[in-house]
Amino acid sequence: EAQVTQNPRYLITVTGKKLTVTCSQNMNHEYMSWYRQDPGLGLRQIYYSMNVEVTDKGDVPEGYKVSRKEKRNFPLILESPSPNQTSLYFCASSLYGNGYTFGSGTRLTVV
């Protein structure tokens, strides 16, 4: 089944403790992206990647890192999480930008 898989689904952590949210797609899509969803703000792009080893900042990149060493994986790294990064996170992938498949989401709480 074609899908984008995110892990974990739920995560509670403490301020400053590094964490990684994994994202993997099995559709050979060249484009991958991370979004965060906050009430009243819709989804905002954090980082995106056009292909392996090609990443760039989205609209809200502060406090986040990404890497794209393989086509299928696009992990989101929070080196020192803070409470304002408490949010619902979605990974998405796309072929040529004409259709996007989203993961099931990761609900992160930073206390």
Added chain:
Amino acid sequence: AQSVAQPEDQVNVAEGNPLTVKCTYSVSGNPYLFWYVQYPNRGLQFLLKYITGDNLVKGSYGFEAEFNKSQTSFHLKKPSALVSDSALYFCAVRDIGLRSGNTGKLIFGQGTTLQVKP
């Protein structure tokens, strides 16, 4: 800058009645427009998209959307609402801005909660 607006935070409709969820957009060129639905504790599911062609686009679960270039709108519609349609709906436009090149970024509206009552 490209943007999407969903003017209603919530839409309430009775089951069996037609529903409309509004979306307006602002783009510098030809828009690529999308509708997604999010059920509680679930990811975003694709409903339909407009790239080119007929202004009336049909999608999943009986939904359709009408692209209106003069009004820069892309309203989501369904002739007869079901209670199971209750969810959060997002309109989005693909960023094809000159500044960023073809980043493939989706720009989302803030979302509209649809409540269908029995």
